[in-house]
Amino acid sequence: MTTQQEQFVGWLRSVAPYIHAHRGKTFVVAIAGELIAAGRLNALVQDVALLAAMGVRIVLIHGFRPQIEDQLREKGVGSRYSHGMRVTDAIALDAAQEAAGQLRFEIEATFSQGLPNTPMAGATVRVVSGNFITAKPVGVIDGLDFQHTGLVRKVDAPTIQRALEYGAVVLMSPFGFSPTGEAFNLSMEDVASSVAAAVRAHKLIMITEVAGVIDENHNLVPELTATQAENLLARLPDPQQPTDTAFYLRHAVRAVRGGVGRAHIIPFALDGSLLVELFTHDGVGTMIADEHLEHLREATADDVGGILQLIGPLEAEGVLVKRNRTEIERDIANYTVLEHDGIIFGCAALYPYPEQKTGEMAALTVDPSAQGQGDGERILKRIEQRARAQGLQSIFVLTTRTMHWFIKRGFVLVEREWLPPDRRLRYDDQRRSRVLVKRLA
Secondary structure, three states, X not given: OOHHHHHHHHHHHHHHHHHHHHOOOEEEEEEOHHHHHOOOHHHHHHHHHHHHHOOOEEEEEEOOHHHHHHHHHHOOOOOOEEOOEEOEOHXXXXXXXXXXXXXXXXXXXXXXXXXXOOOOOOOOOOEEOOOOEEEEEOOEEOOEEOEOEEEEEEEOHXXXXXXXXXXXXXXXXXXXXXXXXXXXXXXXXXXXXXXXXXXOOOEEEEEEXXXXXXXXXXXXXXXXXXXXXXXXXXXXXXXXXXXXXXXXXXXXXXXXHOOOOEEEXXXXXXXXXXXXXXXXXXXXXXXXXXXXXEEEEEOOHXXXXXXXXXXXXXXXXXXXXOOOHXXXXXXXXXXXXXXXXXXXXXXEEEEEEHHHOEEEEEEEEEOHHHOOOOHHHHHHXXXXXXXXXXXXXXXXXXXXXXXXXXXXXXXXXXXXXXXXXXXXXXXXXXXXXXXXXXXXX
16 A cells, blocks of 8 residues: 555544534535635535535524625715614615526526536536525614614524435525515625524534634634633624624624534635634634533443444554454443544543552553643543552553653563563553553552
8 A cells, every 4th residue: 555545544534423423414505605706606506515425414504794785886875784684774685686696596506516527527416595584673772773784583494304305505695585575685694603503503614704703813713612612702892894804703602502513614725724613623713602612521332333433443553452342341440431523533541550559551552633731641641540540559561662751651661571461461462562650549
């Protein structure tokens, strides 16, 4: 096998847990009109089609701010914004209707591509659109009449769900109608967060012109709890433009508080940002969840498959001793796992020897995509805590390749005769593992 082939196999194995986790889930993907204006629609549609092929249910909602601006410029009219919303008079409403019609046509045409030797070759993606939104007027705020600018009143979730069950991508424009047939211009973010909550989506993903949430040191914040995001919003000024990061963040929090599993704010400037966010540990933007996504906990029977998948590559390389499913199921109570967003990224097991007041830490593993972030050390500390709770005075490991990692963390090299008698009898002479011990204070 060539190096390139090995890299491909390794990459495919690394994304497999995400493929399993995402299959059958509902994602609401909201794309800013700026993405389309920047000529990135074709690539985005290919990525969405790939998700659909993996069994992800997709609701796609497009924005159209720059397209409305273009229409208004052609008409010689300027735009007015307040409180992060467009003031939609009769001319702006007409411009919005024209822009929405053109964009919907363009998006549907892009999904219909099937040229050979392209990512869409052989793809059959059905797109369903409809009047799924009942709207209400914003009305007058601080003395300003927003006229035809509206808010979502109700979402026809059952009809959307039926279309998703049929296997179609549901395409929605930020437009709604009152029961009397009056049209209202809505914001993409309002529609996206409302729809995501109504259909109980697992994820709301907003692909925008901003990179995500940036802290005071100009660094990207990769993850926020809903409470942290609310505290941040309380310190920020109210967004005056719909392109303000705070505007996206406000709707992300609203979605999560409405029952959506996760909300993401990611940039369209990075090609493939949707795939990077969904299929890598760190992602590329900011994720908002109701609670912290990373959990260090004791394993349960439901974790057996995830542990096998995690340790399998290291067993194949000979780094870890092979363990079959029956062994892991039998010993599952000994395992500690590190879970992130429903996927296991690290594990270790503690096998106690009470008579010798020591225990063996085995199968310490961190997924390659998450290494270098201190997760291995966190798992080690958790194993140490479990050992102390059982009255053990030391833990030991047997390793063939990671001796120096353990030495840096307080382990010392000993002869194999140090091992408890039962463990010494099972020592594999062919592996020639080094024995290292750490005393617990």
